[in-house]
Amino acid sequence: xxxxxxxxxxxxxxxxxxxxxxxxxFGLKPVQxxxxxxxxxxxxxxxxxxxxxxxxxxPPALQTKNMLRQQVFGVEDAATIDAxxxxxxxxxxxxxxxxxxxxxxxxLGFELRFQVTRRRTLNMPAEKINAPxxxxxxxPNELGVTDDVPALPRSLSHVVLFVPxxxxxxxxxxxxxxxxxxxxxxxxxxxxxxxxxxxxxxxFFIRTPAYMQGCEHLAFHMGGPxxxxxxxxxxxxxxxxxxxxxxxxxxxSNWFWYFNSPLGVHFEYDADMDKHDDAWVAREAPxxxxxxxxxxxxxxxxWAPGGGPEGGAKG
Amino acid sequence: MASLPLCHRDxxxxxxxxxxxxxxxxxxxxxxxxxxxRLDAYMDACPHYTGGTPMAWRRDAxxxxxxxxxxxxxxxxxxxxxxxxxxxxxxxxxxxxxVALTEDQxxxxxxxxxxxxxxxxxx
Numbered sequence: 001x002x003x004x005x006x007x008x009x010x011x012x013x014x015x016x017x018x019x020x021x022x023x024x025x026f027g028l029k030p031v032q033x034x035x036x037x038x039x040x041x042x043x044x045x046x047x048x049x050x051x052x053x054x055x056x057x058x059p060p061a062l063q064t065k066n067m068l069r070q071q072v073f074g075v076e077d078a079a080t081i082d083a084x085x086x087x088x089x090x091x092x093x094x095x096x097x098x099x100x101x102x103x104x105x106x107x108l109g110f111e112l113r114f115q116v117t118r119r120r121t122l123n124m125p126a127e128k129i130n131a132p133x134x135x136x137x138x139x140p141n142e143l144g145v146t147d148d149v150p151a152l153p154r155s156l157s158h159v160v161l162f163v164p165x166x167x168x169x170x171x172x173x174x175x176x177x178x179x180x181x182x183x184x185x186x187x188x189x190x191x192x193x194x195x196x197x198x199x200x201x202x203x204f205f206i207r208t209p210a211y212m213q214g215c216e217h218l219a220f221h222m223g224g225p226x227x228x229x230x231x232x233x234x235x236x237x238x239x240x241x242x243x244x245x246x247x248x249x250x251x252x253s254n255w256f257w258y259f260n261s262p263l264g265v266h267f268e269y270d271a272d273m274d275k276h277d278d279a280w281v282a283r284e285a286p287x288x289x290x291x292x293x294x295x296x297x298x299x300x301x302x303w304a305p306g307g308g309p310e311g312g313a314k315g
Numbered sequence: 316m317a318s319l320p321l322c323h324r325d326x327x328x329x330x331x332x333x334x335x336x337x338x339x340x341x342x343x344x345x346x347x348x349x350x351x352x353r354l355d356a357y358m359d360a361c362p363h364y365t366g367g368t369p370m371a372w373r374r375d376a377x378x379x380x381x382x383x384x385x386x387x388x389x390x391x392x393x394x395x396x397x398x399x400x401x402x403x404x405x406x407x408x409x410x411x412x413x414v415a416l417t418e419d420q421x422x423x424x425x426x427x428x429x430x431x432x433x434x435x436x437x438x
Binding site for chain 2: 016065067208238239241243260261264266
């Protein structure tokens with residue numbers, strides 16, 4: 001199954017105007033889909049679709065109040081769509097849409113859609129660093145950072161789900177859709193990547209009671225740690241609420257910074273995630289602060305030493 | 316009991332919530348909700364995780380879209396404004412920590428000094 005990963009995540013929100021402002025300030029570009037729906041896209045065209053929660057164009061809501069309505073997966077080609085349709089039709093209803101995409105529910109009732117990916121190929125450099133002992137990545141006179149660094153989300157990276165039955169979900173996504181488990185946080189759940197994506201994870205499942213089922217967070221890849229810090233600093237200065245970070249995860253090695261949102265999920269900036277192939281053997285560690293990060297920092301106002309002691313020098 | 320000035324009742328628009336730091340370096344804000352003459356105050360600390368986590372998605376954005384409940388915008392939990400009880404979401408069955416408000420004759424509100432040192436949720 002040549003699945004690449006989420007092209008879009010669709011939400012039905014109760015504060016449409018607040019959500020639109022939030023997504024734009026996060027760094028995503030609005031594309032109006034129709035009179036009542038908007039796609040907020042990253043540089044490669046992946047992103048978040050929002051509508052008011054009463055909009056009849058939305059797939060049905062989960063039993064919980066979670067605002068996630070659908071995960072739209074991008075796949076490599078039409079043959080993959082046909083293969084998924086054949087596999088899923090064995091035991092569930094699959095709807096074929098006019099544009100060739102298919103829709104169905106997974107084993108726990110999450111709404112899924114699969115389409116030939118609409119993501120655009122990006123051609124832009126990663127953050128470049130210089131270090132003794134290694135060839136310089138930046139040319140002489142090429143600056144590492146300026147005040148106007150763009151720091152825009154490049155691509156929808158991953159989605160994290162609260163799931164009441166991990167075993168059923170893992171079986172469905174690995175055996176039926178060809179996902180691979182890359183690592184496991186015992187007590188929480190597994191990280192997974194689809195066959196046509198070498199990122200450490202596009203999905204992470206967290207074991208929860210049924211009344212929590214839904215999306216926990218979603219993340220966008222940035223061009224590097226500096227872009228992540230700059231984007232998070234700007235977002236904080238606009239009044240948005242940091243939840244966790246900045247820091248660097250252990251599993252996946254990605255830098256992270258999470259923020260609260262009016263979509264009822266966290267939005268994460270991430271950067272510099274590990275890549276894996278089928279030779280990788282999944283690790284396992286007990287979930288907790290030690291396994292979750294190499295280090296954790298917290299935002300503060302800009303400050304600099306200077307000015308001398310209050311009241312002037314003594315003596 | 317020592318108390319700290321928080322704000323004036325008119326600093327909170329009708330039907331709205333705002334968050335105030337009881338001291339500049341306090342670990343958590345105090346949320347005040349105003350409905351008519353009624354004021355309710357809670358620590359800005361969602362009881363989902365140990366220690367509590369901040370609930371707004373933007374400064375002072377503590378209510379859900381309809382303005383009917385206090386909401387934690389980490390995972391969408393909804394809380395009854397009258398009681399602080401979680402009615403939907405991860406912390407179902409738990410409560411926000413209520414803060415006692417004192418109002419003087421001019422409408423200035425103050426809170427017990429210990430809330431400035433309180434990061435954790437208390438039952």
